[in-house]
Amino acid sequence: MTFETRHYFLAFLFFFFASRCFGQDELKSIELKKIMAGIEKQHNVKFSYSENDVAGHSIFPPNVNLPLKAKLVYLSNRTLLNFKEKDRYIIVFTNLVKPKDRHVCAYVTDEFGQPIDNAVIVYNGEKKIVTAIDGYFELPPAFKDSVYVTHIGYDEAHVKPTGAPDDDCLHITLKITVTQLQEVVAERYIATGISKKKDGSYAIKPRKFGILPGLIEPDVLQAMQQLPGINSTDETVSNINVRGGTHDQNLFMWNGIRLFQTGHFFGLISALSPNLAHDIKISKNGTSAFYGESVSSAVDISSRPKDIGSGTTSIGSNMISADFYTKIKASEKANFEVSARRSFTDALDFPTYSKYSKRIFQNTVVTGLDNSTDVNYKSDKEFYFYDFTTQYHQKIGTKHDLYTDVIGIGNKLDFTQGTITATNVVTQMSTLNQLTLGGTVTWRTQWNENHSTEAGIYASYYKVDGKNASIEYNQVTLQENNILDTGLRVSDNLKLNQNFTLHSGYQFNEIGNENTDKVNQPDYSRNVKEVLRTHAIIGEVEFTPTQSRLYARAGLRANYIEDFTMLYFEPRVVVNYTFNDKWKLELLGERKSQTAAQIVNLQGDFLGIEKRRWVLANDKDIPVQKSSQASVGATFKDRGWLVTVDNFYKKVDGITTFGQAFQDQLELVQAPGNYTVYGTEFLVQKQFKHIYMWLSYSWNNNNYRFEGVEPYRFPSSFELSHVVNSAVIYEWDHLKIALGSKFYTGKPYTAPLINSPTFSNAGTPSVVYTYPNSENIANFFQANFSASYTWQLPKKVSMQLGVAVQNVFNRQNIINRYYRINTTGDGVEVVNTYSLERTPNALIKFSF
Incomplete structure (x- = not known):
C-alpha cells in the first residue's frame, strides 16, 4: 500500500466511524435537567421546578432548531409534565393537561x-x-x-x-x-436577503438581511458593493462604480424620488436608513424601460408595503449615530411610518468617528492642503448629519391605495482656523453643508387581477454650499450648487393572456440646476442657471408562460428633450432560458442616456471634500451621455453550489474630462470623449446547513478616448482590472458571524516625467507629466469582520447586539495618488490618500 493510499484509507475510516459514533451519541437519552439547561442557555429563559418532579426523567433531546414552545410540547409529551410560560420563566408542574384540553x-x-x-x-x-x-x-x-x-x-x-x-x-x-418577476435564479445570493431575479436584477430585502463582513446593519449601498462588477475606488458610498462608470451615472431612487445625495460623512455612511426599505432592486444591465437618467446602473428602493400590516417600533444606536423607527397602524386601512437618524459626533468622540474623520479629511482644507497634517477639527459642533422619512399609506375601498412620502438628508461641517498676530488673535470659520429634500404622492389602482395602474408626482431638491475662509490670504470663497428635479409618472400593467403582459407609461421631467461662485479677493462672481424638460413614452412586453423554460422582456423608451428638440429611442431586452434544474442562460442588452452629470472644476472646490457639482447637458461642450451595453451569462446551481458567470461590453459616449476628476495635466482641460469597458464577472458559492462561503472575481478593461488628448486611448481613472471578494458566513438561530476580504489591483495614476518643476515665462512652477494614467498604485487588500446576536425578551421585545471591524489587519492601503508643487516651489511632491484604518463599530437595537 502506497503512502498516499494509506492516508486516503485512514481518512475514510476516520470520517466513516467518527460520523457513526457521533450519530449514535445524538440518539442517547439525556437527563431532563441537562436538556432544560441547554434550552435555558439557547432561549434566554429560566425553568422553575421541584427536584422530585424532574428526577428520573431521561429522554432523547429535541431538535435544537425547534421554536421554544415546540420544545416544551415535545418535553411534555415524553415526561407527562406540564410546562407553563410566564414572562421569561417556565414553571414545571406534575398535573398534565388532559388530551382533550391540549x-x-x-x-x-x-x-x-x-x-x-x-x-x-x-x-x-x-x-x-x-x-x-x-x-x-x-x-x-x-x-x-x-x-x-x-x-x-x-x-x-x-x-x-x-x-x-x-x-x-x-x-x-x-x-x-415561483411567479412573474419574483422567480429567482439564485436565492441567498452572497447573503441571506439577497437574491438574483430572472430579469437579471438583484433584490435585497433588508428585513430578511443576514450579515456581510464589516457591516452591522443592512446598508444597501454598502451591500451592493459586494456584488460582482460593483466597486468603489475610494471605499465610499458616494463614489460607487458599476462596470467602470462614475457614481453620477447610477440612478438612485427612493419611492420614485431621485436622490442626488447618497452618503453621510461625505460618503463613508449611507444616507438611507437601514430601518426602512422593504424591497430594493439593483440592475446592472437589461434595465426596465421605465428607468431613465442613467447610463450605468439603476437602484430602486421601495419602502411601500402592499398591506397595512401591524404596528412596530425600533430604536438603536451605533458608535456614530442613534436611530428611531415606528410604524403606527392608524386604522384597518391606514398607517404611518416615521424614521429618523442623527449623529452625535458633535458631542461624543468615539474611535469610529476619529478614524472616519482621519480618512475623509485627508488632503483637504480641514487638514491643510499644503502639508496634509491634522489640525484641530474636533471642536464642539464641528460635524453632524441627520436623515428622516415620513410615509402615509391609505387604502381606499378594495382597489385603491394612496401613498405619500417625504425624505430629508443633511450633513453639516464647521471648522475654525486661528492664528496669533502681534496685536490680536485672528480666527476664520469655514463651513460645508449638504441638504436633500424630496416628496412624492402616488395613487395605485388594482382594477382586477390582470390590470393595474399607477400615477404619481414627485419633487427632489439637492443643495451643497461651502464657505472657505483663508487666514493666510484674507480671502473668502463662497460656492453653491442647487438642483431641483420635478415630474410626474403614469404606468399601466395589463395581462393580455397567460403568456404576455403589456407595460406602458408616460413620464415628464423638469430639472433645473444652478451653480454660484463668489470670491472677495480678487472680486469675482459667477452664476449659471439651466433648465431641461424631457418627455418619455414607454412600452414593454413581458413573456412569462407558466409551462415554458423561456422568460423574455423587451421594452422601448422614447425620449424627447424640449430644449434641444431631440428625439431618440432606447431599446431594452432580457432573455433568460432554463435548460434544466441546474443550468440557466441569460442575455441582456440596453441603450440608456442621462442629461445631468457631475463635474469637478477645481480639486479645491467645496473645501476639497465634496468637490463635485451637478451640471446639465447643453448639447455643446456638455453633451447628453448615451450608453450601449450587452452581456451574456450562465448560472449553475446544484446541491448547495452556485456558480454564475457574466461577460459584458459597455460603451458610454458624451463624457467630459471634467467629469472624470483628473488630478494631472488634464485637470483644467475641457474635452469630450467616451469610455469603453469589457470584462468578466464570476461568483462561486457553497451553502452548507448554517455556513455560506463565496468568492467573486471581476476582470475589466476600461479605456478612455478624448478629442485632442494624447494618447488616443488610455486607461480609465476608475479601472480596477482585477477584484476578488470572499467571505465565510455563519448563521445559526439568532447568531450571525461573517469574515471576509477584498482585494483589487491599484487604480491608474499619472506620474511626473521629472521630479523637478518647470517654470513658465512668468516664473510659475508646474509639473511635467508622463502619459495620463500610465502607472498603477499598489494593490489593495482589506479584511473585515462582523457579528450579531438577537435576544427575544419578554413582552415581544427583541434586542440585537452587533460588532464590526473594518480593516482588521490595519493595512495602510493607498487609494489615490497625485503630484503637486511643494510649498517652497522648488520641488515636486507626491500626495497619497490612504484608506480607512482599523475601525471598530458596535450596535445595540431594541425592536417591539
Missing part, C-alpha cells in the same frame, strides 16, 4: 429551515391567526380539520396539524413562490 401546535419555516413570521393560518372557514417571530402557532383543543397556511412570496399549503408524530408540534414547510 392545544394543537405547529411551526412554519421556509425550505432552508428559517422561521416564517406573520404567516396567516385560516381555520374553521374564516378564523385567522398569524405565526409568531419563531414561526410558532396554536389552534383550539382537539382541532382535527385542515388549515390553510399562506404568506406573501410563498406557495400556499393545506395541512392537518394533527399529523405530527406523537402529537408533537407539526413542522410545516412553505416553498418559495
Whole structure:
C-alpha cells in the first residue's frame, strides 16, 4: 500500500466511524435537567421546578432548531409534565393537561429551515391567526380539520396539524413562490436577503438581511458593493462604480424620488436608513424601460408595503449615530411610518468617528492642503448629519391605495482656523453643508387581477454650499450648487393572456440646476442657471408562460428633450432560458442616456471634500451621455453550489474630462470623449446547513478616448482590472458571524516625467507629466469582520447586539495618488490618500 493510499484509507475510516459514533451519541437519552439547561442557555429563559418532579426523567433531546414552545410540547409529551410560560420563566408542574384540553401546535419555516413570521393560518372557514417571530402557532383543543397556511412570496399549503408524530408540534414547510418577476435564479445570493431575479436584477430585502463582513446593519449601498462588477475606488458610498462608470451615472431612487445625495460623512455612511426599505432592486444591465437618467446602473428602493400590516417600533444606536423607527397602524386601512437618524459626533468622540474623520479629511482644507497634517477639527459642533422619512399609506375601498412620502438628508461641517498676530488673535470659520429634500404622492389602482395602474408626482431638491475662509490670504470663497428635479409618472400593467403582459407609461421631467461662485479677493462672481424638460413614452412586453423554460422582456423608451428638440429611442431586452434544474442562460442588452452629470472644476472646490457639482447637458461642450451595453451569462446551481458567470461590453459616449476628476495635466482641460469597458464577472458559492462561503472575481478593461488628448486611448481613472471578494458566513438561530476580504489591483495614476518643476515665462512652477494614467498604485487588500446576536425578551421585545471591524489587519492601503508643487516651489511632491484604518463599530437595537 502506497503512502498516499494509506492516508486516503485512514481518512475514510476516520470520517466513516467518527460520523457513526457521533450519530449514535445524538440518539442517547439525556437527563431532563441537562436538556432544560441547554434550552435555558439557547432561549434566554429560566425553568422553575421541584427536584422530585424532574428526577428520573431521561429522554432523547429535541431538535435544537425547534421554536421554544415546540420544545416544551415535545418535553411534555415524553415526561407527562406540564410546562407553563410566564414572562421569561417556565414553571414545571406534575398535573398534565388532559388530551382533550391540549392545544394543537405547529411551526412554519421556509425550505432552508428559517422561521416564517406573520404567516396567516385560516381555520374553521374564516378564523385567522398569524405565526409568531419563531414561526410558532396554536389552534383550539382537539382541532382535527385542515388549515390553510399562506404568506406573501410563498406557495400556499393545506395541512392537518394533527399529523405530527406523537402529537408533537407539526413542522410545516412553505416553498418559495415561483411567479412573474419574483422567480429567482439564485436565492441567498452572497447573503441571506439577497437574491438574483430572472430579469437579471438583484433584490435585497433588508428585513430578511443576514450579515456581510464589516457591516452591522443592512446598508444597501454598502451591500451592493459586494456584488460582482460593483466597486468603489475610494471605499465610499458616494463614489460607487458599476462596470467602470462614475457614481453620477447610477440612478438612485427612493419611492420614485431621485436622490442626488447618497452618503453621510461625505460618503463613508449611507444616507438611507437601514430601518426602512422593504424591497430594493439593483440592475446592472437589461434595465426596465421605465428607468431613465442613467447610463450605468439603476437602484430602486421601495419602502411601500402592499398591506397595512401591524404596528412596530425600533430604536438603536451605533458608535456614530442613534436611530428611531415606528410604524403606527392608524386604522384597518391606514398607517404611518416615521424614521429618523442623527449623529452625535458633535458631542461624543468615539474611535469610529476619529478614524472616519482621519480618512475623509485627508488632503483637504480641514487638514491643510499644503502639508496634509491634522489640525484641530474636533471642536464642539464641528460635524453632524441627520436623515428622516415620513410615509402615509391609505387604502381606499378594495382597489385603491394612496401613498405619500417625504425624505430629508443633511450633513453639516464647521471648522475654525486661528492664528496669533502681534496685536490680536485672528480666527476664520469655514463651513460645508449638504441638504436633500424630496416628496412624492402616488395613487395605485388594482382594477382586477390582470390590470393595474399607477400615477404619481414627485419633487427632489439637492443643495451643497461651502464657505472657505483663508487666514493666510484674507480671502473668502463662497460656492453653491442647487438642483431641483420635478415630474410626474403614469404606468399601466395589463395581462393580455397567460403568456404576455403589456407595460406602458408616460413620464415628464423638469430639472433645473444652478451653480454660484463668489470670491472677495480678487472680486469675482459667477452664476449659471439651466433648465431641461424631457418627455418619455414607454412600452414593454413581458413573456412569462407558466409551462415554458423561456422568460423574455423587451421594452422601448422614447425620449424627447424640449430644449434641444431631440428625439431618440432606447431599446431594452432580457432573455433568460432554463435548460434544466441546474443550468440557466441569460442575455441582456440596453441603450440608456442621462442629461445631468457631475463635474469637478477645481480639486479645491467645496473645501476639497465634496468637490463635485451637478451640471446639465447643453448639447455643446456638455453633451447628453448615451450608453450601449450587452452581456451574456450562465448560472449553475446544484446541491448547495452556485456558480454564475457574466461577460459584458459597455460603451458610454458624451463624457467630459471634467467629469472624470483628473488630478494631472488634464485637470483644467475641457474635452469630450467616451469610455469603453469589457470584462468578466464570476461568483462561486457553497451553502452548507448554517455556513455560506463565496468568492467573486471581476476582470475589466476600461479605456478612455478624448478629442485632442494624447494618447488616443488610455486607461480609465476608475479601472480596477482585477477584484476578488470572499467571505465565510455563519448563521445559526439568532447568531450571525461573517469574515471576509477584498482585494483589487491599484487604480491608474499619472506620474511626473521629472521630479523637478518647470517654470513658465512668468516664473510659475508646474509639473511635467508622463502619459495620463500610465502607472498603477499598489494593490489593495482589506479584511473585515462582523457579528450579531438577537435576544427575544419578554413582552415581544427583541434586542440585537452587533460588532464590526473594518480593516482588521490595519493595512495602510493607498487609494489615490497625485503630484503637486511643494510649498517652497522648488520641488515636486507626491500626495497619497490612504484608506480607512482599523475601525471598530458596535450596535445595540431594541425592536417591539
